[in-house]
Amino acid sequence: MSDLLALDFMRQALLAALLAGFAAPLVGVFLVQRRMSLIGDGMGHVALAGVAVGVLTGQEPVLTALIAAVLAAVAIELIRASGRTTGDTALAVMFYGGIALGVVLISRSSSRTPANLTGYLFGAILTTSRTDIIVFGVLAAVVLTATLVLRQRFFAVANDEEYARAAGIPVLRYNLVLAVLTAVTVVVSMRVVGLLLISALMILPNATSQLFARSFRSGLWWAVLIGVLSSVGGVLVSYAAETPSGGTIVLLAVGAFVTASVATAVVARLRRAAHDRAERHDHEHGPDCGHRAVEHDDHVDYLHDGHRHAAHEGHYDEHGHDEHGHDDEQHRAGAETR
Amino acid sequence: MTSPTLVRLRSASFGYADRTVVSGVDLTVRAGEVVALLGPNGSGKSTLVRGILGLSTRQGGDVELFDTPLDEFDQYTRLGYVPQRHSLSASVRATVTEIVEVGRLPHRPWWKPQSRQDQAIVREAIADVGLADRAHEEVAALSGGQQRRVLIARALAGRPDMLVMDEPTAGVDHANQEALALVLQRLADRGTSMLVVTHELEALERVVTRIVCLDAGHIDFDGTPTAYSDHLRRHAVGSDHHHPDDDSPRRGHVIGAAPLDPTPREVTP
Numbered sequence: 001m002s003d004l005l006a007l008d009f010m011r012q013a014l015l016a017a018l019l020a021g022f023a024a025p026l027v028g029v030f031l032v033q034r035r036m037s038l039i040g041d042g043m044g045h046v047a048l049a050g051v052a053v054g055v056l057t058g059q060e061p062v063l064t065a066l067i068a069a070v071l072a073a074v075a076i077e078l079i080r081a082s083g084r085t086t087g088d089t090a091l092a093v094m095f096y097g098g099i100a101l102g103v104v105l106i107s108r109s110s111s112r113t114p115a116n117l118t119g120y121l122f123g124a125i126l127t128t129s130r131t132d133i134i135v136f137g138v139l140a141a142v143v144l145t146a147t148l149v150l151r152q153r154f155f156a157v158a159n160d161e162e163y164a165r166a167a168g169i170p171v172l173r174y175n176l177v178l179a180v181l182t183a184v185t186v187v188v189s190m191r192v193v194g195l196l197l198i199s200a201l202m203i204l205p206n207a208t209s210q211l212f213a214r215s216f217r218s219g220l221w222w223a224v225l226i227g228v229l230s231s232v233g234g235v236l237v238s239y240a241a242e243t244p245s246g247g248t249i250v251l252l253a254v255g256a257f258v259t260a261s262v263a264t265a266v267v268a269r270l271r272r273a274a275h276d277r278a279e280r281h282d283h284e285h286g287p288d289c290g291h292r293a294v295e296h297d298d299h300v301d302y303l304h305d306g307h308r309h310a311a312h313e314g315h316y317d318e319h320g321h322d323e324h325g326h327d328d329e330q331h332r333a334g335a336e337t338r
Numbered sequence: 339m340t341s342p343t344l345v346r347l348r349s350a351s352f353g354y355a356d357r358t359v360v361s362g363v364d365l366t367v368r369a370g371e372v373v374a375l376l377g378p379n380g381s382g383k384s385t386l387v388r389g390i391l392g393l394s395t396r397q398g399g400d401v402e403l404f405d406t407p408l409d410e411f412d413q414y415t416r417l418g419y420v421p422q423r424h425s426l427s428a429s430v431r432a433t434v435t436e437i438v439e440v441g442r443l444p445h446r447p448w449w450k451p452q453s454r455q456d457q458a459i460v461r462e463a464i465a466d467v468g469l470a471d472r473a474h475e476e477v478a479a480l481s482g483g484q485q486r487r488v489l490i491a492r493a494l495a496g497r498p499d500m501l502v503m504d505e506p507t508a509g510v511d512h513a514n515q516e517a518l519a520l521v522l523q524r525l526a527d528r529g530t531s532m533l534v535v536t537h538e539l540e541a542l543e544r545v546v547t548r549i550v551c552l553d554a555g556h557i558d559f560d561g562t563p564t565a566y567s568d569h570l571r572r573h574a575v576g577s578d579h580h581h582p583d584d585d586s587p588r589r590g591h592v593i594g595a596a597p598l599d600p601t602p603r604e605v606t607p
Contacts, residue, residue, distance in 0.1 A: 033430040149449055156440040159427050163489075166391040166421075167444045167496065168414030206430075214476060216432040284483070284517040286468035300471045311471050 004239070012133045013125045013235050013245070019140035020189040020201060021231030021249075025209075025223035026147050027185045028202030030178055032210070033158040037203045039076060042095040043186045044195035046072035048102030051120050051195075056109045061120075062135055062187060069183035072098065077179045081172055123194035123246025125235055132191060139188050143181050154178055155216060192231060194246035201227060204253040211257075211264045226256050276318040278309045285309060285316065341369040343405060344500045344531055345390055350399035352382075352389030358397055359385040360555040369499070372522075372532045372545050377552035383535045386552065387502050390533075391419055404499070415444045418498030420489045422505050428478045434488050435473050438464055441495030463494040467521050483514020487521060500531040507541045515541045 004010050031037055050068025054061035072094060079087045106117050119127060128136075147154070157164045157174045165171050186198050193201050205226035206219070213219030234249030241248070285291055285302040292303045301308035301319050308319035344367045351361035360382035367373055377383045388394040390401065392408065401408040404416060418441075426437070441463065442456040464473050467487040472480065477488055486506050493501055506522075507515050519541045526532065526545045536542060539549075549566040551559035559569050 029430060033427055035427070035429055152439065152452070153443060153448060155432075155436070156443055158430075159432065159437065159440065160421065162393060162421050163419055163440070163492070166393055166414065166417070166419040167441075168412065169444060210431060213431050214433070215474070216430060216436050219431055282511075282513045284468075284513045286471075286517060286520075289517075311475075 004236070009126055009128070010239065012128050012130065013239075014232060015133055016125060016128050016136055016192050017231040017235040017245075017249070018228060019136055020185075020192040021228035022224055023140045023143045023147075023185050024189050024198075024201040024231075025205040025227035026220065027143060027178070027182050029206045029216075029220050029223060030154045030158050031182065032203060032206045033155070038199060040182060040186055040199035040202045041196075042076070042091060042098075043069050043072050043183050044190075044198040045095040045102075046098035047183075047186055047190065048120060048195050049098040049105070050102075051190075052102040052105030052109070056105050062132060062190075065190060066139075066184065066187045068098070069186050070180055073179035073183035074176060077172070077175050081175070119194075120190065121194050121196045122244050123190075123192055123197065123249075125192050125238075125245040128191050136188050136191070139184050143184050143188065146177065146181055150174070150177065151220075192235075192245065193249050194244075197246045197250050200250040200253060201231065204250070204257055205230065208253070208257045208260045211260045226253065230256060275312075278304070278307060278316040278318040280315075285311065343368055344403070345533070346400070346402040346405075347390075348400040350389070350401050351397045352385050352394045353397050354385075354394055358555070359394070360389070360552070361398070363399070363557055365550065365557065365560070367500070367531065367533055369531050370529055370547075372526050372542075372547045373534065374539060374542055374546045374549050375533060375535045375552060376537075376539065376549060381552040382555045383552050384504055387504060387533060387535055391417060391502060415496050416499045418493030418496050418501045420486075420493045420501060420503040420506060422508070423482060423485050423489065426477065426485070426489070431476050431478065433474050434464060434469055434477055434480070434491070435460060437477055437488055438491045438495050441492040444496060459497065460495050463491040466494055466524070467491045468517060481511070481514060483510035483518055486510060486514075486518060490521065494525075500533065501525070503532065503534045503536075505535055505537065507536060507538045519543075519545065 005014075028037075028040070031039055047065040047069040050065035051061040053059070053068070054064030057064075075094065076091060079090050103117065106120075116124065116127075118124075153169065153174055156167075156169060157171050157178075161171055182202075185202065186195070189198050189201055205223040208226050209219045209222035213222055230253040231249050234252045235245050237243070237252070238245040238248040281304070283289065283304075285304070289302070291309075293300045294303060294308070295301075296308065296310065296319060299310055301310045302316075303309075306321055308321070309316040310319045311317075345365065346367075347363050347365045349361075350363045350365075351358050352363075353359040363386065375383050375387065385394050389396055390403065392411075392414075396408060403411045404413065406413075438460050439452065439456070442452060442460060446452070446456070461470075461473070464470055467490050469484065469487055469491065472484070477485060480488065490501070490503070490506065507518060510518060515538070522532070522534075522542060522545045532545075534542060534546075539546065543563075546563055549559065549561065549563055550557060551566075559566060561569070
């Protein structure tokens with residue numbers, strides 16, 4: 001490891017992977033929440049056109065890609081907000097137009113510059129330059145700060161747009177900010193996983209954490225952890241196995257997803273076998289339901305005919321007979337006359 | 339002295355794009371009132387409340403909220419909207435607390451994290467709807483009625499002057515309807531004003547102080563629950579309000595088995 005870090009290009013590659021692995025799932029969770037998991041792909045397609053323009057005109061490709069992706073992001077949001085049924089088709093035209101333009105323009109330029117199309121499409125992390133790293137660092141810092149500060153608002157808008165609007169939250173403004181942050185993330189991850197695989201790093205870690213997380217907050221941080229481990233791990237593996245970094249990173253993320261799927265399925269089966277459900281009853285326990293509430297470790301049981309009922313998801317668990325069950329009778333009688 | 343006016347509509351019409359759904363509506367809601375807005379499917383109930391919230395377009399007439407014309411109104415936190423459940427995205431997991439915390443957002447600038455006071459208000463709102471023991475459970479795992487109560491808690495967390503609810507009892511099982519009615523009763527006792535779109539008056543019977551009936555985009559009844567049952571009796575035969583099971587209903591049962599409730603239940607008085 002230490003001799004790996006002694007290599008200049010390896011240090012830069014690992015740093016770039018760390019930034020992308022952190023930022024991508026953080027932004028991606030809101031795309032998953034809005035059921036727009038594939039939108040990053042589309043932005044990647046348009047960013048390729050931006051890269052091509054940069055290569056052709058001798059500009060910095062990262063800059064032109066950023067401009068193209070941000071323009072695409074704003075267009076996507078405005079098309080979505082217009083709510084027209086033709087919007088979906090409009091997006092398809094834009095995305096395929098972007099990638100086609102990119103391929104054609106890059107081929108035009110290849111006689112003069114050794115632009116590597118595959119490198120942009122599938123990631124070529126080891127060619128990341130020092131200036132690239134500085135630009136990525138700044139962009140990633142912007143994405144991280146903005147997402148962390150605004151995460152509750154992004155959550156509100158993605159979770160229930162109609163409520164957010166009625167509560168006076170400027171929905172379109174937040175959606176536009178999120179779209180621009182997504183575009184920036186696409187460009188930051190471009191070198192690491194490549195434009196065709198960019199969505200994978202935004203979506204897969206979230207898909208994995210959603211399998212076992214119990215809250216939005218924990219799901220988000222697990223996704224970031226999985227994203228960082230896949231991208232940094234992927235770079236190390238790709239160096240050792242001499243495989244392309246992008247594909248390796250995404251395969252690791254897929255591996256994490258499959259492992260988590262199997263593990264959660266097994267755990268769910270064991271849990272189902274281990275806990276008892278109370279009999280179904282047409283009654284909701286609550287603070288004034290008439291049944292006596294008793295503390296039980298970290299939760300509250302309700303005494304119901306001498307049985308302890310504990311709220312669990314949409315039903316009640318049977319937490320056993322209560323030794324003082326009989327003195328609950330009058331409470332129960334009270335409940336039934338209600 | 340009369341209580342302050344929360345909502346005032348004068349020959350207001352609302353709709354979407356080029357389609358008018360409700361028109362010529364005159365309606366005034368005052369503080370302390372609990373108004374049930376009834377009407378068959380497609381009568382424009384939801385469009386009307388969505389219009390008040392600025393979610394559907396006002397196409398004519400005057401709309402005033404808290405004595406401010408709708409176009410100039412910006413104190414959205416004064417209205418607590420409880421939408422129908424299906425507007426909650428379930429594609430990502432979230433706990434009851436995380437959803438209810440959203441209700442506090444309009445009260446602070448975008449850069450400010452939530453304060454201790456915000457957290458206390460959120461806890462209180464969750465306790466108010468009787469879900470304190472499930473505050474950290476996932477919303478998607480709860481039953482429909484419990485999810486409805488989460489949405490009420492979210493609206494309450496905004497400390498509104500009026501709750502605006504869209505079908506809070508629709509598709510909710512009996513036990514949860516009772517729990518929900520208890521919650522609404524408690525809020526009404528505290529003087530919370532409410533405008534409730536509903537099909538099932540039965541669950542809200544003890545809470546409602548006034549009934550407004552919409553039909554085909556117009557108000558065709560506006561009065562007290564007692565006047566409403568008289569109105570129903572008068573229209574019981576040969577009108578589209580007629581329900582085959584309700585020819586000579588007992589009083590109290592009339593409200594329960596409102597003609598709009600597709601499956602009236604026996605109510606024990």
